Amino acid sequence: MARAANHTAEFDAIVVGSGITGGWAAKELTEQGLKVLMIERGPMIEHQNYAHETTAPWELPFGGYGDPDLIARDYTIQSKGRGFSEWTLQHFVNDRENPYETGGEQPFQWRRGYQLGGRSLIWGRQCYRWSDLDFEANGKDGYGTDWPIRYKDLAPWYDKVEEFIGVQGSIEGLPQLPDGHFLPPMAMNAVEIHAKSKIEQAFPDRKFIMGRAANLTEEKEGRSACQYRGICSRGCSYGAYFSTQSSTLPAARATGRLTILGDSVVDKLDYDAQTRRVTGVEVISTKDRERSRHTARIVFLCASSFNSVAVLLRSASEAHPHGLANSSGALGHYIMDHAGSVTAIGLIPGFEEHAYFGNRPNNIVIPRFKNLDGKQEAFVRGYSFQGGASRTGWTRGAKQAGIGASLKEDLRGPGPWQLFLGAFAECLPRRENRVTLSKSAVDSLGMAQLRIDFAYGENEKLAMKDAAGEAKAMLELLGARVVRLTDEPDAGGSSVHEMGGARMGRDPSSSVLNGRNQAHDVANLFITDGSAMASSACQNPSLTYMALTARACHTAASMLKEGTI
Amino acid sequence: MADRTSRRSVMRGALGLTAAALTPGALWATVKAGAPSGLTSAQTEFADQLCDAVIPATDTPGARAVGVTDFVGLALSHGLAGGSPTSLDRVKAALGTGDFAAALTRLDKAAFANEIPEAKDWKAIKQAILMGYYTSETGASKELRYELVPGRFDSDIPWHKGDRAWSSNWGGNSF
Numbered sequence: 171m172a173r174a175a176n177h178t179a180e181f182d183a184i185v186v187g188s189g190i191t192g193g194w195a196a197k198e199l200t201e202q203g204l205k206v207l208m209i210e211r212g213p214m215i216e217h218q219n220y221a222h223e224t225t226a227p228w229e230l231p232f233g234g235y236g237d238p239d240l241i242a243r244d245y246t247i248q249s250k251g252r253g254f255s256e257w258t259l260q261h262f263v264n265d266r267e268n269p270y271e272t273g274g275e276q277p278f279q280w281r282r283g284y285q286l287g288g289r290s291l292i293w294g295r296q297c298y299r300w301s302d303l304d305f306e307a308n309g310k311d312g313y314g315t316d317w318p319i320r321y322k323d324l325a326p327w328y329d330k331v332e333e334f335i336g337v338q339g340s341i342e343g344l345p346q347l348p349d350g351h352f353l354p355p356m357a358m359n360a361v362e363i364h365a366k367s368k369i370e371q372a373f374p375d376r377k378f379i380m381g382r383a384a385n386l387t388e389e390k391e392g393r394s395a396c397q398y399r400g401i402c403s404r405g406c407s408y409g410a411y412f413s414t415q416s417s418t419l420p421a422a423r424a425t426g427r428l429t430i431l432g433d434s435v436v437d438k439l440d441y442d443a444q445t446r447r448v449t450g451v452e453v454i455s456t457k458d459r460e461r462s463r464h465t466a467r468i469v470f471l472c473a474s475s476f477n478s479v480a481v482l483l484r485s486a487s488e489a490h491p492h493g494l495a496n497s498s499g500a501l502g503h504y505i506m507d508h509a510g511s512v513t514a515i516g517l518i519p520g521f522e523e524h525a526y527f528g529n530r531p532n533n534i535v536i537p538r539f540k541n542l543d544g545k546q547e548a549f550v551r552g553y554s555f556q557g558g559a560s561r562t563g564w565t566r567g568a569k570q571a572g573i574g575a576s577l578k579e580d581l582r583g584p585g586p587w588q589l590f591l592g593a594f595a596e597c598l599p600r601r602e603n604r605v606t607l608s609k610s611a612v613d614s615l616g617m618a619q620l621r622i623d624f625a626y627g628e629n630e631k632l633a634m635k636d637a638a639g640e641a642k643a644m645l646e647l648l649g650a651r652v653v654r655l656t657d658e659p660d661a662g663g664s665s666v667h668e669m670g671g672a673r674m675g676r677d678p679s680s681s682v683l684n685g686r687n688q689a690h691d692v693a694n695l696f697i698t699d700g701s702a703m704a705s706s707a708c709q710n711p712s713l714t715y716m717a718l719t720a721r722a723c724h725t726a727a728s729m730l731k732e733g734t735i
Numbered sequence: 736m737a738d739r740t741s742r743r744s745v746m747r748g749a750l751g752l753t754a755a756a757l758t759p760g761a762l763w764a765t766v767k768a769g770a771p772s773g774l775t776s777a778q779t780e781f782a783d784q785l786c787d788a789v790i791p792a793t794d795t796p797g798a799r800a801v802g803v804t805d806f807v808g809l810a811l812s813h814g815l816a817g818g819s820p821t822s823l824d825r826v827k828a829a830l831g832t833g834d835f836a837a838a839l840t841r842l843d844k845a846a847f848a849n850e851i852p853e854a855k856d857w858k859a860i861k862q863a864i865l866m867g868y869y870t871s872e873t874g875a876s877k878e879l880r881y882e883l884v885p886g887r888f889d890s891d892i893p894w895h896k897g898d899r900a901w902s903s904n905w906g907g908n909s910f
Contacts, residue, residue, distance in 0.1 A: 562907050
């Protein structure tokens, strides 16, 4: 029979991680009346206290580009990602101090932010619902195990999340990309309106629509509407985009039931083999390496896909020799990241007399249009494009001949219009793509380093090849001169949508979590970050993580109240 | 000279807060001493000439006047745009003597046609000059317009010849 969790515990719940899902877990659990400890491995960054948020380029030693020597030493992986700059590097991990091992020809690019708020400070803010096309895909084509949930299970939680975080977007009625509760959409510029009309006319299977982004177009509960600065990753004191700091943390703190422990890494979970429950966490201070223990009735792992897996692998015990909650042997396996690249850039002729003012922190999207309505390409599943049009700036001057007063005069005005299209292709879950603990290498705290073995398969490569052909066709339709065309995915990790490793499933022998994000093996352990994903779809995944987290928190809180965990 | 001074004083001001995150000690030592980093006096003199030639003074100050020479030294010493301080020596040798502006125009054209061995050196120098100028206070906010807080998005506004672009068009500047 079920045995109730320890009532003498320090906290009702421990949440490991303070990023997009950790913040949501802290908010939901405290609002359900639980006393919560949220543990963050990095330093505290408080809202409206963001370093360099308003710094001008001329106030930075390297004009915003960053010191190449410093980058070469400490940020070799992080610096290749979007949003990294001299303004924002404090929101990314120091690669030298946070090493990991990789296997495969293209080493996995693990982009991380170890601070309060995690990557919610630097995320791309794109928010897309999944549809049953996505939830049913594994079961239908046999790649991966069937999801134990369907769209109807998540729909009310998508509603709740969108209403709280604020997502702007347009209502489109597309079955493959369900509409949500949107704030008014941001506007397209002249070239995007032109592209929308031409592309939708020439390709009736496609829609060219405003991206759905967690940037406010209307004021909302103490958060300002977007100021169109376009510098989100520095942190936004207006609170105009969703981050832990701007949104979930104030809500959790308002309950008076939240405690935050910063600068502390969870080494492992404590497990009681008799009750078959976790009893708390063992923590290492990154400041002085002191170890401490904290106890709780339930634990939520929200440490990011790979780090949550790592905690479970480090928590191996006699009862769970291959890692906690790993009787299936699936833990660490079936990791994914969207195959992605800046597929194509084209220079668009004309529109010289059109410009725009402000930096829209959002792109356009062409939702998935392949393998719908019973059609079948050489690859399964699909991809979508994100992109946008802008006028080139002064940086074009370094790519062309010309000096002196005429160069200066030319660069005084804007350059030609460019339109870029970047594809995200669905990544199939494959067992050989996995994270494990290194057998020999340890990190600065003495914990085993993670090892990431990852490669894209034939399906992702075929999808990206197809995407390149379609992107080229669309740019040429607009009369563009294509200046860049890529038909292969960037290295895994580059999309920063790493998922899987503790997948959900109906069958405890092949999955780690049940349909409520609860570990099959450990009833009071919930994992609600990207590791829970059993497939990747081709949409940005964060909105789904948030909906799953909110849902799991309500499940866990009622189970606690009922005394079933 | 205002830009050079303000860049340095801000760098000193930032030192206390972010030294660990931003700066190799050697760079700060150079900057605090007030010397342009990484260039010999001959290289500095040549870089001054190049700054004048690439972005001259017009109705706004040119690159040399706002301290871009320092930035070029910094960029070349740290490989910000590729190249190294000796790139200046190679380009100087390739220019030879005679009319400076005419020789540089020829070299610039040949470099972008990839016809000369100094192509990489010159492209790095030119890029460093442009980066230094358009991220300087004058280049970014007087020659171009700098608006940190637009406050709104005007999605389609008319453009007239002579209107200045925004240096804060981060998206347009990133590709």
